[in-house]
Amino acid sequence: MATVVTHIKPTPNKKPLSPRYDHNEVDMNRVAAIVLGGGQGSRLFPLTLTRCKPAITFGGKYRLIDVPISNSLNSFCHKIFVVTQFLSTSLHHHIHRTYRLDGFSSGFIEILTAEQKPYTNSWFQGTADAVRQNLDYFVDTPADYFLILSGDQLYHLNFQEMMRVALTTEADVVVAAQPVDEAHAKRMGLLKVNVNDRVTDFVEKPQEKEVLDQFTAPLSILERANVSAKSGRNYLGSMGIYLFKRETLLNLLLEDNRDDFGKHLIPNHVENGHVAAYIHNSYWEDIGTIDAFHQANIELTSPYPAFNCYAEDFPIFTDHEALPSPKILGGRLDQSIICEGAIVDAEEIAHSIIGPRTVVRKGSVIERTYIMGNDFYTPPSHNPRYPQEVVIEENCIIQNAIIDKNVHLGKGVRLINARKLTNFDSEKLYVRDGIIVIPRGVSLPDGFVF
The missing domain is CATH 3.90.550.10 (Spore Coat Polysaccharide Biosynthesis Protein SpsA; Chain A)
Incomplete structure (x- = not known):
């Protein structure tokens, strides 16, 4: 529950x-x-x-x-x-x-x-x-x-x-x-x-x-x-x-x-x-x-955010996709936004945004992170640019990060900036201003630690 x-x-x-x-x-x-x-x-x-x-x-x-x-x-x-x-x-x-x-x-x-x-x-x-x-x-x-x-x-x-x-x-x-x-x-x-x-x-x-x-x-x-x-x-x-x-x-x-x-x-x-x-x-x-x-x-995850998306007399308009309501299968949620179509079974999500169609599996902990979500649940097989799955697998730890769209994180991935880097560049991961950024369409293997 x-x-x-x-x-x-x-x-x-x-x-x-x-x-x-x-x-x-x-x-x-x-x-x-x-x-x-x-x-x-x-x-x-x-x-x-x-x-x-x-x-x-x-x-x-x-x-x-x-x-x-x-x-x-x-x-x-x-x-x-x-x-x-x-x-x-x-x-x-x-x-x-x-x-x-x-x-x-x-x-x-x-x-x-x-x-x-x-x-x-x-x-x-x-x-x-x-x-x-x-x-x-x-x-x-x-x-x-x-x-x-x-x-x-x-x-x-x-x-x-x-x-x-x-x-x-x-x-x-x-x-x-x-x-x-x-x-x-x-x-x-x-x-x-x-x-x-x-x-x-x-x-x-x-x-x-x-x-x-x-x-x-x-x-x-x-x-x-x-x-x-x-x-x-x-x-x-x-x-x-x-x-x-x-x-x-x-x-x-x-x-x-x-x-x-x-x-x-x-x-x-x-x-x-x-x-x-x-x-x-x-x-x-x-x-x-x-x-x-x-x-x-x-x-935006705070109780009274300075930028008020809830102002009924001054709404922010956007595209409305035909997605189901988010499904929460288990875990602890603390001051977080879970978007349409998300399926979440994490251990804990705190001060984070979980974007549309994001799938988070058991045991994962997500803190102060913006996950942008996915354009689909099942990537198109004819496009090799995308991972075979776009999910956050079991037992991942993600802290202080931005995960762009259509990303796959393997089992036990730890994104915690252990070396406390301010800036860092690699093919599949960047750090800017101390924030970990995973670019669009990246797949990180099981056990990856940063």
């Missing part, structure tokens, strides 16, 4: 993280969203061996791309472009399966893949360049504002709130900003904001104490965003989320041929135009490293 350990009732937060406004209050038909798929995602290697960053699964059932698309749809922004260039096939499949908008509405989700053009044959060189190379598609869109979003972040944000700032301040550009501490400030673009929410200066990843001191946010700004002065979050870091007036975006891209919004175009317009800030004092995480990705997933 399975034992389920709970420390608190798994009731989602009573207060919505980002309440919807009446869709008539702010006309989001005037807005189109552009979601950038990013480049090679080398910092998330080896998860990006066979897919782009936005196609990576998180939380057991979602893909990272679901976050910006869901935030857009929940904000009544139904005109969405997704710009991709790197290993994007699985991302395309997911979007086509998941998001089928009403054919009688003006909404759409259109995928734009990098392509050679008469005037350029290079890959996208940055965020601004990715938008610039697709301007021919955007100028035909009936929209007065364009949202620029990233495909590898976790957050709940009602973009109507950003639109409200744009309308009340009459700004050309609105930058979403997060109150952060000094350690995070050194890794982000920082905004200097006056009491009217106008951005007066912008600096990218400052390291010098003198520069950081100049970008300390005014107390009145922090108090208005419900940030305590004692929290240490005295800086406003750019979230890489921008709302542009149509003409401003077109003019900036055509007049300034540099490659990046955060490094080049936004600082330029702070000096020469009107940029306002929208302060977002809620959860936001840039999934840029293996450590950040692992922590964000394990955090």
Whole structure:
């Protein structure tokens, strides 16, 4: 018999993280969203061996791309472009399966893949360049504002709130900003904001104490965003989320041929135009490293996770596969997520996510691990890339790890990072930031120990 350990009732937060406004209050038909798929995602290697960053699964059932698309749809922004260039096939499949908008509405989700053009044959060189190379598609869109979003972040944000700032301040550009501490400030673009929410200066990843001191946010700004002065979050870091007036975006891209919004175009317009800030004092995480990705997933198993997947008024949409409910045959479960189609007979699973169709056999112990699951129970015999079985066999021990899709772990496999390595590379196993990562489709033999 399975034992389920709970420390608190798994009731989602009573207060919505980002309440919807009446869709008539702010006309989001005037807005189109552009979601950038990013480049090679080398910092998330080896998860990006066979897919782009936005196609990576998180939380057991979602893909990272679901976050910006869901935030857009929940904000009544139904005109969405997704710009991709790197290993994007699985991302395309997911979007086509998941998001089928009403054919009688003006909404759409259109995928734009990098392509050679008469005037350029290079890959996208940055965020601004990715938008610039697709301007021919955007100028035909009936929209007065364009949202620029990233495909590898976790957050709940009602973009109507950003639109409200744009309308009340009459700004050309609105930058979403997060109150952060000094350690995070050194890794982000920082905004200097006056009491009217106008951005007066912008600096990218400052390291010098003198520069950081100049970008300390005014107390009145922090108090208005419900940030305590004692929290240490005295800086406003750019979230890489921008709302542009149509003409401003077109003019900036055509007049300034540099490659990046955060490094080049936004600082330029702070000096020469009107940029306002929208302060977002809620959860936001840039999934840029293996450590950040692992922590964000394990955090979802806590009783009240900072990223709330249970918000009924602001759901995260995703593909719904026709899978049975999970089957728990035995063992002890402690603060873990068991996804559809999983069959679990482990000794113990703690602070872990067990993905769809995962089969865990007797005696195994899994701690602080994200197992992404499988695309099938029985691998196709005609494809030699897959193991003959995709199961976690008896008596395995897995700690502090990420197990990618369609993996076979033989009997008695121990993944415990016994040498406490920070980084390590081999054909079938990697370590990044102390986290063990088993790539997609790997098979580890009986008795394997790391």
